[in-house]
Amino acid sequence: MAGVRIGFKDLFYSKVIEDTASGTTYETPKRIAKAISGTVTPTINTETLFADDGPSDSASSIGGIEVTLGVDVLSLAVQADLLGKQLINGVLIDSTDDIAPDVAIGFRSLKSNGKYRFVWLLKGKFSLPEESYETKGDTPTFQTPEINGNFVIRDSDGRWRFTGDEDEAGFVGADSWFDEVPIISTDSTPPTATVVPANNATAVAVTATQKWTFNKALAENTVNSANFVVQKADGSGVVAGTLSLDAAKKVVTFTPTASLSAATLYLALAGVGVRDQSGNALVAPIITKFTTV
Secondary structure: OOOEEOOOOEEEEEEEEEOOOOEEEEEEEEEEEEEEEEEEEEEEEEEEEEEOOEEEEEEEEOOOOOOOOEEOOOOHHHHHHHHOOEEEEEEEEOOOOOOOOOOEEEEEEEOOOOOOEEEEEEEEEEOOOOOOOOOOOOOOOOOOOOEEEOOOOOOOOOOOEEEOOOOOOOOOOOOOOOOOOOOOOOOOOOOOEEOOOOOOOOEEEEOEEEOOOOOOOOOHHHHOOOOEEEEOOOOOOEEOOEEEEEOOOOOOEEEEOOOOOOOEEEEEEOOOOOOOOOOOOOOOHHHHHEOOO
C-alpha cells in the first residue's frame, strides 16, 4: 500500500524571476510559516460537441487552480513578499499600487507508511487574507490566518504541479526538495566535463586552481566537498580549499587554502554523486593527475 496522507508541513514559497518560452527561473525558496491546512482545487473546463442530435465528441482543459493555505502565523515580512507590499520600519503598508508577484509553493505531506509526498505548485498569485478578530474569553481560541491564491500553468512548458513520493522508485529529491524549485526534464544524458589542469599535466603552479567545466548546468546541492576532491596522489593528504560554482552552474572551481607542495603529484576527483539539473549523474568518476613545478 502506497500510504494514506496523514500530515502537512514545511510550507515554502519561491518567487518567479522569469517565465517565458525559453524557461522558468525562481528565487531561492523561503519558509512561509508552520502549516496547518492546505486545499488545492483544479478547475476542469469541458466542452461537448453535439452532432446528429447527440453528443459526438468532448474536450477538456484545465482552468485556474484555487489554493487555500492555513498557517499558524503570517508574518508581515512574508505578507509583504507574497502580496507585493512595502514593509517600512516594521509597518506593513497596503496600497492600491500593490502587485502580487508570481510565486511557487512547496510543501510535504507525511503518509501512513512513514514516507513523505513532496509537492511544488509552480506559478500563482496570492490575494489579501481574510482577517477576523475575537476578544479573549475564558477559554483561549486560536485565530489563525488563511491565504488564498490562484495558480495557473507555466508559460514555459504548460506544467503547473510537481509531485514526488519518497517511496517511489527513482525519486531522489527528498533531501533537496526545498533547496530550489525542481527542474524536471526528460533529458537522460549524463553530464561530461573537461578539467584544468588536464590529466598528466606537468609544471603546474603551486597556486593553481582546479576547474571542472561541465557541458550542462549542475544541481547546486551536489557541488560539495564529498563530490569534488583534490589530494596528493600518494594518499597522504586531502587538500583544504573552497568550492565555487559560476552563475551558469557549469564551472566548478576549487581554490586551495594554501599553496600546494612543489614537485608533487596530485589527484583531482569529481565523483558520481555529481548530477545535472535533470538528475543525471556522471557515468564514472572523473579522475585526473597533475604534477606541480
